[in-house]
Amino acid sequence: MLVESVATLAGFEQSAITLRRSEDYLILVAAGVPDGFAGTRVPLSAMEEEMSRADDWGVWRYVPHERVSAEVLAYSHIPDVVPLDVEDAWHPLDMLFAPLHDDDGVLRGLLSVDSPRNGRKPGPEQMKVLTQYAGVARTLVLLALERETLAERVRITDEARGIVRQALGEPSLEMVLEACRSAVTECFDAIGLWLTAFHEDGVQATTSYAVGNDATPPFAEIDDVVIRLAHRYWTDQYVAHFSHARAEHPGLPQADAERLLAFLDRIGIGSVLFVPLGAGPECLGFLVLTRISDTPEWTAVERDAALDIGRDLGRAVANARQLARERAVADHLRRIDGYRMEMVNTLGHELRTPLFSMTANLELLDVDNLGPEDRRSVAAASRGAERMRAVIEDLLTMAQIADPERAFVPDRVDLRAVLLDVAEECRHAAAAKSQDCRIDAPEEPVLVAGSPDELHRMLANLASNAIKYSPEGSAIDVRLTADDDVVRVAFADAGIGISEPDQRQLFREFFRSTNPHALARPGTGMGLAIVDRIVRRHSGQVDVASQLGKGTTVSVTLPAFDPDLSGAPAS
Structure with missing residues (x-):
């Protein structure tokens, strides 16, 4: 909406928002340019060189066409227009962009415009409008990045919670680690880990895991250093990102740092995240996550999440020492x-x-x-x-x-009647896009055990998605079938489809597709997460089959109503 507003109200044919990533700039959204331009990545060096060539126009930066580098042009969309024969004519290769900084002065993105409708460089009044939009763009970009960070935090925290649920109750440290090691390394993009637990008698037990490598390094060589650090860092709630480039940390003398670096070099590790484990005031050990090099660097989000996992795994280690603590942790x-x-x-x-x-x-x-x-x-x-x-x-x-405290008392529900209600509610939305919604359902009731309100919400979310992500004039097929023991309902559309990487994250809270065509449509990133939660509450399963650009089929399978297992009234 922002880039379209800039193009419309500020008098330009084209506008775009670009976000700075760790290794490049990503053109996130664009207006007035061909499909496919959004999603282009521009090297950091090219953009930084271009910014160094720019003139200051208030909060905006202007690069005249004679200064634009060939490298940036290779990643640009150049309007097919002929410059006017006037002194203030706009040239197709001119660049005008507003850097968007956060409160700490860090450059987070750019708002750019191109091809003014009057063919001239913007005057004072036009620059006032552009300046206002630059402020709005900064606010929206920072909010979007904050939401992105929150979503990443939620992802890692949810995975950590799953790790705890796997690890709790295991009778030994080895079984605790085996239950969670793959999830931990994958979550943090690590190649391995080692975990040392402190027993009550003062003895240490170390268990390690490395992807594709069964060798056990001689960790005991550095125990005197890392054990002392673990106790201090648990007290300070501190996570250490340690490598050659980051060898200075609280409580770590230079001589000890050099010993640790020499040890890591010998076992082929370039960077570690050192995480203390504990429960309450007591330090119970430490977790070390490993990477071959210091790139990519451990982010602040990863460090915070690792400390959370350190707390959770500390409880798991405590359970291995004393199984009675399981009830308290739960x-x-x-x-x-x-x-x-x-x-x-x-x-x-x-x-x-x-x-x-x-x-x-x-x-x-x-x-x-x-x-x-x-x-x-x-x-x-x-x-x-x-x-x-x-x-x-x-x-x-x-x-x-x-809500784990909310009781689930299922009723006998006619899923066919619920589906027809949803179809009637969605009829106007489909008609507005000239879509043909075809429903294939039995003539008789199709019974399941569940909550009619939740099942209605589940079907409404699936129908809304099919309509939203399908083109105008397309067909949407909904099929409801009932076998002896299961009921299936499937929504098939010929919409924009979902990439394989996105399919693996569809049911995560706050997840939005990486497809620019999907991002252009409004949404909260909660719809399919709600569907998944409802289906699981009803002891069912949801499956997705999709091809990018060809369409999507979402199928929900629920247990059929069994009168021998429930005396619930009909709904």
Whole structure:
């Protein structure tokens, strides 16, 4: 919406937002350019050289065509226009962009425009509009990056929680590590790990794992250094990113650092993340995650998540020492989950009140008497409010179905009737895109055991996705079948499809596709996560078959209603 607004209201044919990544710049979204331009990656060196050639135009930077480097042009979309024969004519190779810095002054992205409609370089009034949009772009980019970081944090935290659930209750440290080692190394893009636990009698036990390598390095050579660091770092809640480039850490003398580096060089490790393990005030050991080199570097998100895992694995090690602690750890995790559910519920309900006030005031505006620009602003605000409402509803739904304290008492539900209700609700959305929604369902009721509201939400989310990501005039096929013991419902569309890497993450909370065509459509990243939670609550399974650019089929399999196992009334 932002890049389209810049192009429309600032008088340019083209605009784009580019984000800085660790090794390059990624053109995230673009308006007024051919499909495929969004997603282009530009080397850091090329963009930094171009910025050094730019003139300062307030918050914007201008590079005249005679200074533009050939390397940047290779990654650019060049408008097919002929410059005007005037002094302030805009040349197709001219560049105008606004650097977007965070509060610490770090460059996080760029807002760029090209091809002014009047064919001239922007004047003072046009620059005022551009300056305003640069401020809006900065805010939106920082919010998007914050959300991206939050999503990554949620991913790693969820995986850590899964690791704890696997590890808790194992009778030995070796079995604890075997239950979680693959997940830990994959989560952190590591090649291996070693874990040392401190027993109550003062003896240390070390277990290691390396992808494709069964050799055990002589860890005892450095025990005197790392054991001392583990106790200090657990007290300080400190995680050490250690390598040749980062050898200085609290409590680590230079001589000890040199010993550690020599040891790592000998076993072929270039970088480690040293994580203390513990429970409460007691240090129970340490975890070391390893990489061959210092690239990519361990991020702040990874360090924070590693410390969380250190806490969780500390509890798992404690369980290996004393199985009776399992109940206390489980109670602690349930309290955390309960607090999270309570927090999400409170946040959702508190946001509803100001959102309702804002929406009500927007509806009171006499839009007919407003100018075109004001009407567009009101429409944009209304769309934003609607998206916020959708996010709040999804958060509350996710909190409700994920609440471990919420009892699940299934009713006897006619899934055919629920599906027909959903089809009627989605009819207008499909008709607006001239789509043909075809439903193949038995004439008789199709019974399952479950919650009618949750099953309705599940089918509505799948139908909404099929309509949203399918082109105008396409067909959507919905098929409901019932065998002796299972019920299946499948939504098949001929939409944009889903890449294989994205399919592996579809049911993760807050996940949005990496496909620019999918990102261009509004969404919260919660729809399929809600579907997955509902299906699992109903002892079912959801499967996705998709090809990028050819369409998607999402199938849900649920147990058929068994009257011998339930006396639930019909719904």
